[in-house]
Amino acid sequence: MTSWTDRNSSAFRYVYDAHGRVIQTVGPHGFMSSTFTYEEDPQTGWQATRYTNSTGDTTTYYLNDLLQVIAEADPLGNTKHFEYDSLNQLLTQTDELGNTTHFEYDERGNLTGLVAPDGIRTTASYNRLDLPDRITERGGVSRSYTYDDRGNLREAFDQTGARTSYAYDTHGGLRRVENALGEVTGFTTDAAGLPIRITRPDGATATCARDAFGRITEVVDAVGGVVRQAWSTEGRLLRRELPDGSHEEWSWDGEGNLSSHTDRMGRVTHHSYGHFDVLLSTRTGEASDYQFTHDTELRLTQVANADGQTWSYTYDAAGRLAAERDFDGRTVTYDRDAVGRITRRTNSVGQTMGFDRDALGRVTRITHGEEAVSSFVYGDHGHVWRVENAHCRIELTRDAAGRIVGDTVNGATMSFTYDGLGRRTSRRTPSGAESRLEYGLSGLSSVSAGGHTFGFERDALGRETERTIDGELRLHQRWDSVGRLRDMTLQAGSRPDLVRSFSYQADGVRTAIEDSQSGRRTFVLDAASRVQEVRADGWTEKYLYNAAGDQTDTRVPAQAPGQSAAGVRRFDGTRLVRAGRTQYVYDAQGRLTHRRTKTLSGTVLHWHFRWDAEDRLTLVQTPEDGRWQYLYDALGRRMAKERTDDTGQVVERTTFRWDGVQLAEQHGGDITLVWDYTGGRPLCQREAKLDGAQKEVDRRFFAIITDLIGSPTELVTEEGSVAWRARSTVWGATQWSKGSTAYTPLRHPGQYFDPETGLHYNFNRFYDPEVGRYLSPDPLGIAPSINPYSYVVNPLVLSDPLGLAACTPDPTWGGQVRWVRDEHGRPYEMHAVITRNMLDEGTHANNAIIPPGYQSGKGQARGHMLARQLGGSGDFEDNLFTISQNPTNTPKMSMFEQRVYDAVADHDVVSYSVYLEYVNDDPDSPPKSIQLEAFGTKKDRDGNLQFDEGIILDNPAHDEPRPRRRP
Numbered sequence: 001m002t003s004w005t006d007r008n009s010s011a012f013r014y015v016y017d018a019h020g021r022v023i024q025t026v027g028p029h030g031f032m033s034s035t036f037t038y039e040e041d042p043q044t045g046w047q048a049t050r051y052t053n054s055t056g057d058t059t060t061y062y063l064n065d066l067l068q069v070i071a072e073a074d075p076l077g078n079t080k081h082f083e084y085d086s087l088n089q090l091l092t093q094t095d096e097l098g099n100t101t102h103f104e105y106d107e108r109g110n111l112t113g114l115v116a117p118d119g120i121r122t123t124a125s126y127n128r129l130d131l132p133d134r135i136t137e138r139g140g141v142s143r144s145y146t147y148d149d150r151g152n153l154r155e156a157f158d159q160t161g162a163r164t165s166y167a168y169d170t171h172g173g174l175r176r177v178e179n180a181l182g183e184v185t186g187f188t189t190d191a192a193g194l195p196i197r198i199t200r201p202d203g204a205t206a207t208c209a210r211d212a213f214g215r216i217t218e219v220v221d222a223v224g225g226v227v228r229q230a231w232s233t234e235g236r237l238l239r240r241e242l243p244d245g246s247h248e249e250w251s252w253d254g255e256g257n258l259s260s261h262t263d264r265m266g267r268v269t270h271h272s273y274g275h276f277d278v279l280l281s282t283r284t285g286e287a288s289d290y291q292f293t294h295d296t297e298l299r300l301t302q303v304a305n306a307d308g309q310t311w312s313y314t315y316d317a318a319g320r321l322a323a324e325r326d327f328d329g330r331t332v333t334y335d336r337d338a339v340g341r342i343t344r345r346t347n348s349v350g351q352t353m354g355f356d357r358d359a360l361g362r363v364t365r366i367t368h369g370e371e372a373v374s375s376f377v378y379g380d381h382g383h384v385w386r387v388e389n390a391h392c393r394i395e396l397t398r399d400a401a402g403r404i405v406g407d408t409v410n411g412a413t414m415s416f417t418y419d420g421l422g423r424r425t426s427r428r429t430p431s432g433a434e435s436r437l438e439y440g441l442s443g444l445s446s447v448s449a450g451g452h453t454f455g456f457e458r459d460a461l462g463r464e465t466e467r468t469i470d471g472e473l474r475l476h477q478r479w480d481s482v483g484r485l486r487d488m489t490l491q492a493g494s495r496p497d498l499v500r501s502f503s504y505q506a507d508g509v510r511t512a513i514e515d516s517q518s519g520r521r522t523f524v525l526d527a528a529s530r531v532q533e534v535r536a537d538g539w540t541e542k543y544l545y546n547a548a549g550d551q552t553d554t555r556v557p558a559q560a561p562g563q564s565a566a567g568v569r570r571f572d573g574t575r576l577v578r579a580g581r582t583q584y585v586y587d588a589q590g591r592l593t594h595r596r597t598k599t600l601s602g603t604v605l606h607w608h609f610r611w612d613a614e615d616r617l618t619l620v621q622t623p624e625d626g627r628w629q630y631l632y633d634a635l636g637r638r639m640a641k642e643r644t645d646d647t648g649q650v651v652e653r654t655t656f657r658w659d660g661v662q663l664a665e666q667h668g669g670d671i672t673l674v675w676d677y678t679g680g681r682p683l684c685q686r687e688a689k690l691d692g693a694q695k696e697v698d699r700r701f702f703a704i705i706t707d708l709i710g711s712p713t714e715l716v717t718e719e720g721s722v723a724w725r726a727r728s729t730v731w732g733a734t735q736w737s738k739g740s741t742a743y744t745p746l747r748h749p750g751q752y753f754d755p756e757t758g759l760h761y762n763f764n765r766f767y768d769p770e771v772g773r774y775l776s777p778d779p780l781g782i783a784p785s786i787n788p789y790s791y792v793v794n795p796l797v798l799s800d801p802l803g804l805a806a807c808t809p810d811p812t813w814g815g816q817v818r819w820v821r822d823e824h825g826r827p828y829e830m831h832a833v834i835t836r837n838m839l840d841e842g843t844h845a846n847n848a849i850i851p852p853g854y855q856s857g858k859g860q861a862r863g864h865m866l867a868r869q870l871g872g873s874g875d876f877e878d879n880l881f882t883i884s885q886n887p888t889n890t891p892k893m894s895m896f897e898q899r900v901y902d903a904v905a906d907h908d909v910v911s912y913s914v915y916l917e918y919v920n921d922d923p924d925s926p927p928k929s930i931q932l933e934a935f936g937t938k939k940d941r942d943g944n945l946q947f948d949e950g951i952i953l954d955n956p957a958h959d960e961p962r963p964r965r966r967p
Helices: 885-905
Strands: 002-007 011-016 021-026 036-040 048-051 058-063 069-073 079-084 092-095 100-105 111-115 120-125 131-136 142-147 153-157 163-166 174-178 184-186 197-201 203-211 216-221 226-231 239-241 245-254 260-264 269-271 279-283 289-292 300-304 310-315 323-324 331-336 341-346 352-357 363-369 371-378 384-389 393-398 406-407 412-418 423-426 433-441 443-448 451-458 464-469 473-479 485-491 496-504 510-515 518-524 532-534 538-547 549-553 568-574 575-579 582-586 592-598 602-611 619-620 627-632 638-644 650-659 662-668 671-678 681-690 698-706 710-719 722-728 733-735 752-753 759-762 766-769 815-819 825-833 858-862 880-884 910-917 929-935 948-954
Touching: 163 929, 163 948, 174 929, 197 885, 216 885, 300 681, 310 423, 443 671, 443 681, 451 681, 532 549, 858 885, 885 910, 885 929, 885 948
Parallel strands: none
Antiparallel strands: 002 011, 011 021, 021 036, 036 048, 048 058, 058 069, 069 079, 079 092, 092 100, 100 111, 111 120, 120 131, 131 142, 142 153, 153 163, 163 174, 174 184, 174 948, 197 203, 203 216, 216 226, 226 239, 239 245, 245 260, 260 269, 269 279, 279 289, 289 300, 300 310, 310 323, 323 331, 331 341, 341 352, 352 363, 363 371, 371 384, 384 393, 393 406, 406 412, 412 423, 423 433, 433 443, 443 451, 451 464, 464 473, 473 485, 485 496, 496 510, 510 518, 518 532, 532 538, 538 549, 549 568, 568 575, 575 582, 582 592, 592 602, 602 619, 619 627, 627 638, 638 650, 650 662, 662 671, 671 681, 681 698, 698 710, 710 722, 722 733, 752 759, 759 766, 815 825, 825 910, 858 880, 910 929, 929 948
16 A cells, blocks of 8 residues: 545555655645665664654664564654564563563463562453453452353352353343342343333333434433434434424534534534544634644644633653643643653742652652651551551552442541442441432432432433422422422422422523512623523613623622622633722732722732642632641642641631542531532531530431532422522622521532632632632643633533533432442543433543543544433533444444443343453553443342343554553
8 A cells, every 4th residue: 555545535655665664654734754774773673663653752662583673662762662472462561661561471461460570460261252350450459250051151250259240142232230239220122132111110211213224213201202323324323302302513524623613502513634633723602712833743732712712732752742832821831750750840930740660660658858748557458548648648448349438537537338239328427427229120219318318300311300308298290391499399298398490492501580588680691602691570680791602791789799790801811800999910820819809998818829739729818817738638638627826726627528629518606517418419417516515416308409510409308398499690700698697618519618808619729709710720721621710601501520521510429320440540431320310411532632542643532431422511520431443432432322222212221331451551552352331220020120231342543553642
C-alpha cells in the first residue's frame, strides 16, 4: 500500500526502501509525517529502528534476531525493556525506572500469572475452552466462573462468594439470570436472539420493534410511552422522538464524526474536524464559537473561546504535557519521572506540590514545597488503608470485595454493611446514629433512621411515586411521559399541607412553579436555557449574560441576600473584578485573595483569603476581625473549621465527618447534626443536643423536602409541620422564614453554607451564591466548562456536587451506579442497577478527558463503562476507559449495551457490571479485556430469567505503544 484517502479527503502516503521497509510517511499538511531508519546499534548489537515524528523527536525501538521489540527508548532517552520467549509471549516488562513485571503462561498460551514489581502475584486458571474459571487477585481473594460445553457463562462467584447464575436456550440465547439474592429475570427474544418483549415480576411489560439490522426503531414502555428512533445505513442514530413528541436529531460526516446535533428546542450545535478526525471548532446557536488547534502529532495545543482568549498546552519531547497557560495567563508546570508520572506541580505563585510514588506508581506521599503534607499506605489487596496528614489519620477497613466496612478518623469509626449485590444496608456514624436500608425489585424500598422509617413506592418505570414517614406523613409525586416531576403533594392528615407543580419547556428546563404556600414563579429563559428573569407576585429577579455565560448584570428582590453584589459586573479576562458595590482581587493563580464591599452607609468591609498549594482555602479574615482556619484531611475533605482570637487560641470549632464525598455528621458546640441521603439528595436531618458531659439531652428529627436538583426547601417535623422553609435566588443565595424553629446549612447538592463568609463550601472549591461563580478556577481546567469559574448553565436543572463539573442532579442515580478504581487509579469496575428513567440520559464522551492509555489517531475510543444510552456520563472520568474502536467498541460492546437497553426499555430492571482486566501495573495502560455481565429481574412462565447475558471482549488497544498523555 502506498497511500490511503479517507472519506473526508485526507490522504496519507508511504515511502519504501529497496527492502520493502517504510522509510517515510507523508501526512496532509505534515500531520503524522515521519521518517524511519533501520540500523544495527553499535553498543548492543541489536537491530535499531528509529522513528522520528513530525516534530523531529525520535523514538528508538530495539529488536532481537526474532524481530521482537526488546527495548524502547523515548526521545528523552528513557528506556523500557521487554523479554519474550520463543512463542512471542511477553515474559517480563521493565519500566523506565527499573521496575519489572513478570508474566506466566500455560502450554496453550493463556496468561496464568502476573507478578507485580512489588512481588505480589495475580493468577488465573482456565478450562478446556481456554476460558478463565478462577482469577486470584492481590491478597488472595478470588473470582470464579463456570461454563457450559458451548462456552456460555453459567455461574460467576465474586470475591465474597456471591453467586450469579445464567441459563440459555437451545440456540445459546440468554434466557434467565439469578443474582446473589435469588432474584430472577428473563426475556423474550426474536430469531436473532435480541429482546423484543420484557415482563418484570410485577407484570410491567415493555415491547420494542427492530429494523432488519436489529436496531431498535420503537419502544413502548410499561405505561404506554413510545420512543421512536431512526438510523443511518452505517448504524448511526439520526433521530429520536420521545413520548411527549419532542425530538433530537444528529448528523455525521463521512468518517463517523458528529457534525451537528439538534436538541429538543431546535438549537443546533455544529462541529468541524480536521485531518485524522481532530476537532477544529464547535459552534452553537448562541454564536459561542470555540476553536481548537493541534500540532502535527494531533496533540491539543490551544483552545480559543468566543472572546478570542486562548488556553495553551506545551509538551515535552516525549509528548507529555509540560505546562499549560489559561485564558488569564495563569501558568502551571509539571515535572515528571522517567515513566511519565507527575512528580511536581508548580503553580503561578511558585507553590509546589510534590508526589512520591512506590514501585507500582501509587502515590505514597504528597509534599508542599519541602514539607511532607499527606501520606498513603496500601494493604495487601492494593487498596489504600491508611491516609494521614497533620490534622487527621484515616484508617479504612474493607471486605473481600474491596468495599469499605469501617472508616476510622482519629479513632472514631463510621461502619457500613452491604447485601449480596454490594448495595449498602446499614451505616453507623461516630456519634452512634444508625441507618438501615432495604431494597425491593425496583430499588430502595425503605430507610430507617433515628427511630423513623421512610417507605418508598415506585411506578412501573422505577420512579418514586410515594414516600411515607412512619406510615403517616406522605409525599406523593407524579411524573410526565418523559420522566419529569409534574407535581408533588405533602400530606400529614386528610388535607395536603404543601402542593407544588412544575412546568417545563421541551428540553426539560423548568419554566414555572406553582406553590400552594408561596404562589407562582415563572422563569423566562434565553436561547441557551439560562434564566433571564424570575417573575413572582411582588418581586422579580433579572440576569444578563455574555457569550461565556458570565452574569453581566443582575437584579434581585430587595429582601434577598446579595444586595451588595447586585448590578453591573466587570471582568478582567474571565475573572470577576466588580459586582455592584463589591470588588474582587486575585493572586496570579487566579484565586480570590481580597473581597471589598462598600455598604450603603459608606463603610468598607474587607475579607482576606489564603490558599495552599492544592488550591484549598485555608484561612479567612472577616470584617469583624474574625480569623477562621479551614482544616482538611489527606483526601481533600474539610474536616474542621476553627475561629481563633488575636492570640491564636481556638474560641469556636466545628468538626465534620464524611461518608465518601457526602457530609454525614457535624459537631459544633453542644449540637450534633446527622444527615442521610438517597443518592445525592438529603433525606433527613437528625439533631442531638448534648450537655457539658457530652450526654444527649434532646433530639429532633426532620424530613427534608428538596427541589428538583436536591437543594433543601423545607424541614418537616415528624408530626408534619414545616419547621424551616427556604427561598433562594436562582443562583443559591438563601433566606428563610422568620418563624423557623430549625435550620440546615445544606444548600445546592454538595454545598454547605458558611455564615462567616456567605460562601458555600463545595468540596473541591468555594462557591459564591451572590455572584453565581467559584472563587478559584476549576482544577480540571476547561474539560468540564469553557469558563473555569462558572457554576452550571442553569441551577434549576443542573448541579455540581463536587465543585468540578456540572452533572445531572444525582450522578449515581440514587445510588444505583458505583465505580471502583484499582490500586493504580485505573477504571476497574462499574456496577449499576438500570431502570427505565435512566435510558438516553447520559452524555457523550468529553474529548478533554484522556483515560489511561488513550492515544488520538490510533483507532481507539473513549469507552463508557456505563453506556451513554444507559444513563452513563461522558463527563465523569471514572466512567471512561480506553477501548479499541473497531471491533471491540463497535459493534461488539455496542451490541451488548443495546441488548441491555432493550431489556430495560421493556420494563425490566437490569443489574449491569463491567470489569476491566489489566496485564501490568502501569497506571497509564489500557485494559487487556472487558468483561460484561447483565441480568434482569423478570421471569418467564417457567421461572427463568428473561434477560441474562455475559461476554468477555478482547481489547487490542492494550497492545498499542506507550501513549503520550496529558495528566
